[in-house]
Amino acid sequence: MKKQALITGATSGIGRATALRLSAAGYAIIATGRRAERLEALKAEIEAAGGCCTTLVFDVRSEEEVRRFLEPLERVDLLVNNAGLAAGLEHIDRGDTRDWDAMIDTNVKGLLYVTRVIAPKMVAAGGGHIINLGSIAGTEPYENGAVYCASKHAVHAISQSMRADLLASGIKVTEIRPGMVETEFSEVRFHGDKARAAAVYEGVEPLTGADIAEAIAWVAQLPAHMNVNDMVLMPSQQAGSYYTFRKKQ
Ligand code: NDP
Ligand code: 8X3
Numbered sequence: 001m002k003k004q005a006l007i008t009g010a011t012s013g014i015g016r017a018t019a020l021r022l023s024a025a026g027y028a029i030i031a032t033g034r035r036a037e038r039l040e041a042l043k044a045e046i047e048a049a050g051g052c053c054t055t056l057v058f059d060v061r062s063e064e065e066v067r068r069f070l071e072p073l074e075r076v077d078l079l080v081n082n083a084g085l086a087a088g089l090e091h092i093d094r095g096d097t098r099d100w101d102a103m104i105d106t107n108v109k110g111l112l113y114v115t116r117v118i119a120p121k122m123v124a125a126g127g128g129h130i131i132n133l134g135s136i137a138g139t140e141p142y143e144n145g146a147v148y149c150a151s152k153h154a155v156h157a158i159s160q161s162m163r164a165d166l167l168a169s170g171i172k173v174t175e176i177r178p179g180m181v182e183t184e185f186s187e188v189r190f191h192g193d194k195a196r197a198a199a200v201y202e203g204v205e206p207l208t209g210a211d212i213a214e215a216i217a218w219v220a221q222l223p224a225h226m227n228v229n230d231m232v233l234m235p236s237q238q239a240g241s242y243y244t245f246r247k248k249q
């Protein structure tokens with residue numbers, strides 16, 4: 001029987017690339033997100049390559065939806081808590097509280113709701129692996145990013161605590177903490193402003209969703225006695241939140 005990988009936020013970017021990569025590694029994929037058509041296209045792509053994919057359309061911000069869609073799952077061997085976003089880039093005195101709610105409700109509460117349903121299944125099964133998408137923003141807060149950075153600091157803290165909580169149950173917890181990855185992330189952050197999103201990557205060769213998926217696939221296949229607690233990945237032109245070397249175009 002194939003191992004089952006549940007990936008939240010598989011309609012785009014890192015989550016989509018991870019679904020494709022883990023399918024190629026032999027996992028049966030359970031792909032989630034809010035955009036049904038995107039999930040159907042992913043399922044078709046996975047099945048055309050000989051893989052197996054179930055899709056679940058729900059919003060991780062709704063505890064009721066998370067429970068309704070995830071409680072019936074019989075087994076999950078690998079959970080990739082990936083769904084997340086940045087909304088806005090503003091000083092604290094000008095931030096839009098609707099953006100703040102979206103980030104906290106998705107990046108923190110959504111990750112917790114999903115974990116609360118899946119972790120007991122792993123405990124009952126006697127093992128599993130949870131991979132959380134953190135960020136360098138989880139340890140290096142930057143100007144204009146108070147709430148996004150706070151949400152990823154929360155993911156960093158939750159990942160460390162849950163690793164301890166689940167230790168005796170044989171469940172591995174890994175946090176993947178990327179720097180700049182070119183996905184729909186910046187377009188979402190700037191509410192659809194493509195030019196402003198493109199400027200984020202000007203003069204830099206950013207990481208891709210596939211780069212992060214490769215790391216996730218590597219971490220997931222390590223032998224039972226070995227875990228990666230925390231992995232920080234960056235483009236080689238970036239040294240951290242505060243240092244990016246941009247080549248002149
Ligand atoms: P994308 O915007 O490309 O993908 C985000 C995914 O999250 C989409 O599939 C989206 O699906 C899903 N999602 C967002 N909100 C919800 C929700 N309420 N319910 C369910 N799914 C949701 O961005 P990335 O791939 O870059 O981001 C993935 C993760 O990686 C995020 O947690 C992000 O913070 C993190 N990250 C990204 C970095 C980057 O530079 N890109 C760097 C460090 C971390 P849909 O809209 O269909 O619901
Ligand atoms: C996404 C990377 O630098 O925008 O987590 O915080 S950054």
